[in-house]
Amino acid sequence: MKDKTIKDVAKKAGVSISTVSRVLNGYGNVNKETNELVRKAVEEVGYSPNAIARSLRSRSTKTIGLIVNNILNPIYSLMAQAIEDTAREYGYQLLLCNSGANSEYEKVYLDGLYEKKVDGIIIAPTGQNKEKINSFIKSGIPVIQVDRVIEGLVADAVVTNNRSAAYEMVSRIIENGYKKIALIVGVQTITTGMERMTGYFSALAENNINANSEYIKVGHFDENTGFDAMNELLSLPNPPEAVFVCNNLMAKGAMMAVRENNISIPSQLSFCMFDDPDWAAMNVPSITAVKQPTYEIGTKAAKLLINRVNNQNKEQKPVHEVIDSKIIIRDSM
Amino acid sequence: MKDKTIKDVAKKAGVSISTVSRVLNGYGNVNKETNELVRKAVEEVGYSPNAIARSLRSRSTKTIGLIVNNILNPIYSLMAQAIEDTAREYGYQLLLCNSGANSEYEKVYLDGLYEKKVDGIIIAPTGQNKEKINSFIKSGIPVIQVDRVIEGLVADAVVTNNRSAAYEMVSRIIENGYKKIALIVGVQTITTGMERMTGYFSALAENNINANSEYIKVGHFDENTGFDAMNELLSLPNPPEAVFVCNNLMAKGAMMAVRENNISIPSQLSFCMFDDPDWAAMNVPSITAVKQPTYEIGTKAAKLLINRVNNQNKEQKPVHEVIDSKIIIRDSM
DNA sequence: CTGTTAGCGCCTTCAT
DNA sequence: ATGAAGGCGCTAACAG
Numbered sequence: 001m002k003d004k005t006i007k008d009v010a011k012k013a014g015v016s017i018s019t020v021s022r023v024l025n026g027y028g029n030v031n032k033e034t035n036e037l038v039r040k041a042v043e044e045v046g047y048s049p050n051a052i053a054r055s056l057r058s059r060s061t062k063t064i065g066l067i068v069n070n071i072l073n074p075i076y077s078l079m080a081q082a083i084e085d086t087a088r089e090y091g092y093q094l095l096l097c098n099s100g101a102n103s104e105y106e107k108v109y110l111d112g113l114y115e116k117k118v119d120g121i122i123i124a125p126t127g128q129n130k131e132k133i134n135s136f137i138k139s140g141i142p143v144i145q146v147d148r149v150i151e152g153l154v155a156d157a158v159v160t161n162n163r164s165a166a167y168e169m170v171s172r173i174i175e176n177g178y179k180k181i182a183l184i185v186g187v188q189t190i191t192t193g194m195e196r197m198t199g200y201f202s203a204l205a206e207n208n209i210n211a212n213s214e215y216i217k218v219g220h221f222d223e224n225t226g227f228d229a230m231n232e233l234l235s236l237p238n239p240p241e242a243v244f245v246c247n248n249l250m251a252k253g254a255m256m257a258v259r260e261n262n263i264s265i266p267s268q269l270s271f272c273m274f275d276d277p278d279w280a281a282m283n284v285p286s287i288t289a290v291k292q293p294t295y296e297i298g299t300k301a302a303k304l305l306i307n308r309v310n311n312q313n314k315e316q317k318p319v320h321e322v323i324d325s326k327i328i329i330r331d332s333m
Numbered sequence: 334m335k336d337k338t339i340k341d342v343a344k345k346a347g348v349s350i351s352t353v354s355r356v357l358n359g360y361g362n363v364n365k366e367t368n369e370l371v372r373k374a375v376e377e378v379g380y381s382p383n384a385i386a387r388s389l390r391s392r393s394t395k396t397i398g399l400i401v402n403n404i405l406n407p408i409y410s411l412m413a414q415a416i417e418d419t420a421r422e423y424g425y426q427l428l429l430c431n432s433g434a435n436s437e438y439e440k441v442y443l444d445g446l447y448e449k450k451v452d453g454i455i456i457a458p459t460g461q462n463k464e465k466i467n468s469f470i471k472s473g474i475p476v477i478q479v480d481r482v483i484e485g486l487v488a489d490a491v492v493t494n495n496r497s498a499a500y501e502m503v504s505r506i507i508e509n510g511y512k513k514i515a516l517i518v519g520v521q522t523i524t525t526g527m528e529r530m531t532g533y534f535s536a537l538a539e540n541n542i543n544a545n546s547e548y549i550k551v552g553h554f555d556e557n558t559g560f561d562a563m564n565e566l567l568s569l570p571n572p573p574e575a576v577f578v579c580n581n582l583m584a585k586g587a588m589m590a591v592r593e594n595n596i597s598i599p600s601q602l603s604f605c606m607f608d609d610p611d612w613a614a615m616n617v618p619s620i621t622a623v624k625q626p627t628y629e630i631g632t633k634a635a636k637l638l639i640n641r642v643n644n645q646n647k648e649q650k651p652v653h654e655v656i657d658s659k660i661i662i663r664d665s666m
Numbered sequence: 667c668t669g670t671t672a673g674c675g676c677c678t679t680c681a682t
Numbered sequence: 683a684t685g686a687a688g689g690c691g692c693t694a695a696c697a698g
């Protein structure tokens with residue numbers, strides 16, 4: 001069954017296609033009766049507008065691209081939900097891209113989104129495609145960075161206070177009387193990894209505790225790294241008394257290792273983490289965690305983007321919004 | 334910076350736009366030298382094709398719409414990941430829609446996807462928009478149902494063996510010597526709710542156990558329902574010895590209630606569930622669960638869809654694919 | 667207030 | 683092997 005076009009409606013209503021267009025888009029002056037006539041014709045014909053044709057002409061797709069690492073990570077699925085909720089509210093749709101933290105995939109996605117003429121993109125960048133991302137901005141397509149940020153890229157960003165949250169978390173550990181504090185953290189080429197580690201060092205320094213390089217494990221922000229790192233820490237001749245694990249995936253792996261080694265928390269090891277997935281609260285003992293304002297980050301990012309889209313002319317300075325995380329003290333520390 | 338078009342490339346290469354188009358799409362006969370010439374011009378000009386224009390002309394968007402209940406539910410985020418992986422492999426992109434199990438939203442999304450001329454859709458349907466979904470199919474836009482199915486809709490579907498998996502799970506409970514077995518399940522208007530409940534009844538019947546209506550809690554597939562239902566079960570004068578909770582959200586709520594009531598699993602209550610989220614394996618005791626082949630469902634659905642898209646003419650019969658779940662026995666039973 | 671017209675960027679016969 | 687021309691469905695001047 002072939003789609004009906006604006007032409008069919010025009011014929012049915014006995015008016016010109018421009019009149020139909022005017023009625024459909026609700027601008028210009030249209031006679032009330034004509035308006036009625038057209039609306040009835042739309043019904044009768046069963047007309048549905050062709051967004052592709054409209055986009056080609058109007059140079060707006062009402063679509064935004066979202067590139068995340070891993071939609072399975074609750075951080076990103078919650079963020080996606082927030083963005084989607086906001087997008088819907090404003091009449092936008094979401095093109096979802098799962099980069100898998102792979103910069104090659106990211107590049108392909110960026111090209112795809114460019115060709116599809118999205119009105120803007122929200123991205124948790126791998127960091128490897130700075131120039132390509134920049135070309136969006138130069139073309140007038142707004143870009144909002146979330147979660148992490150590419151240094152030197154002049155684009156908006158919405159992130160959490162990684163450094164100070166980590167700082168505060170580690171300070172709490174110290175307050176509880178621990179000095180031998182380990183850190184499991186992700187690569188230092190992305191800002192989350194870097195900032196969380198910096199927070200850790202600041203807290204140690206401020207309390208005159210020497211950082212012990214044996215206690216610092218840097219790897220990927222994933223389960224395997226967490227598992228391996230924790231095993232290494234536990235097999236140290238002089239193991240740490242506390243550990244701060246810097247994201248939920250690593251923490252899951254680390255927790256597995258803790259269990260396999262029959263280490264009791266918090267009596268043998270104080271355990272706390274960045275992120276607050278379901279299992280953190282359900283674990284026995286429940287895990288002290290840094291809870292990111294993920295939904296809010298998503299909402300803010302989406303609103304910021306849509307705002308940009310609607311004011312492309314006004315050359316505002318990039319916004320760098322930092323929303324505070326909350327530390328949730330539970331029983332593991 | 335204005336986008337370069339095929340025209341700019343043509344001018345640069347000193348050929349016509351149709352030759353450029355031929356080179357870009359790799360069909361027809363083009364002289365090797367001309368080919369070179371055009372490719373170089375593409376580079377020099379910095380040309381990127383406009384997918385919108387191409388779609389308008391070619392009537393294909395290389396885009397598929399995905400409508401799920403709740404991207405936060407790991408079942409759906411994993412499915413989304415699978416679909417996305419497959420889509421990427423075949424050069425398709427994903428328009429993500431989060432219906433929130435709300436049929437009004439679902440309707441709006443369906444309209445939006447129709448207007449955006451997606452090549453096909455994958456949907457976990459609420460069940461309330463049968464006619465609208467059917468209109469896609471009538472227009473030649475393939476639809477694949479996942480997770481659940483609308484009765485009487487002539488469309489492909491990829492689901493798990495809800496009935497027999499539930500049947501087997503409950504049979505296992507019975508084998509373990511329990512007779513007072515409760516069920517917490519979602520609404521019976523969607524097939525997952527219905528089939529899982531049917532499986533429960535079959536297992537009881539086959540073992541000559543009378544179903545006790547006090548033990549059967551039907552509500553929404555969400556955390557609150559699970560929590561409330563479990564509380565009610567536990568406050569029964571004659572509480573059940575075992576419970577089968579029919580999805581991960583409900584199970585989370587139910588587990589909360591179990592804990593608040595200081596009920597010990599499995600000594601006081603045998604607990605098992607449909608779905609296998611992170612926390613099920615990590616819980617103490619670990620939870621016996623029906624693990625759906627979620628990734629596989631997503632992959633199959635995407636492949637089926639893409640296949641349909643490429644063979645729109647061939648009027649094949651709808652496929653109803655059922656992929657078996659796996660029961661993972663753990664310590665909670 | 668309404669109709670005519672000119673494209674948006676691309677693909678695709680149809681000539682040559 | 684290449685070019686010219688029409689049109690996908692729609693919006694937005696521009697006339698009237």
